[in-house]
Amino acid sequence: MVAASPRILSIVWGRIEVDGLGTVKDLKAWPGGGRAWDWSETGTSHSPGIQPADVAELLDAGATVVVLSRGMEERLEVAPETLELLDKAGVEVHVAETTEAVELYNDLAATAAVGGLFHSTC
Numbered sequence: 001m002v003a004a005s006p007r008i009l010s011i012v013w014g015r016i017e018v019d020g021l022g023t024v025k026d027l028k029a030w031p032g033g034g035r036a037w038d039w040s041e042t043g044t045s046h047s048p049g050i051q052p053a054d055v056a057e058l059l060d061a062g063a064t065v066v067v068l069s070r071g072m073e074e075r076l077e078v079a080p081e082t083l084e085l086l087d088k089a090g091v092e093v094h095v096a097e098t099t100e101a102v103e104l105y106n107d108l109a110a111t112a113a114v115g116g117l118f119h120s121t122c
Helices: 052-060 078-089 096-110
Strands: 008-012 014-019 022-024 026-030 033-036 067-071 092-096 114-119
Touching: 008 096, 014 026, 026 052, 052 067, 052 078, 052 114, 067 096, 078 092, 092 096, 096 114
Parallel strands: 067 092, 067 114
Antiparallel strands: 008 014, 014 022, 026 033, 026 114
8 A cells, every 4th residue: 555645734935834744845745755845956947847857756656646736826837758757657647836736636645646746936
């Protein structure tokens, strides 16, 4: 059995509160854990956006569903290569504005091995 994904307790501009993990600015969450999402680790920027390397940790942790947030103002893009990687891995993908993404992620966490990347600002 895959461990449950951590529940996101609240999201406001610049702050994401996560059950068992505390507060972060941006979040990587996966079945059984999560951590702050540091864009500098993979060279992520608003454009071209979320990189394949950003989602690799989610897949390694067993996520079969991935939620990608585009930021509160939807300025964060998703690189086409990232969507291709997830498709080839057979992963169900959802891309949404951050507050919608959090709501969807929390709903999915009750029944699925869900991972997500959440950007709390623009």
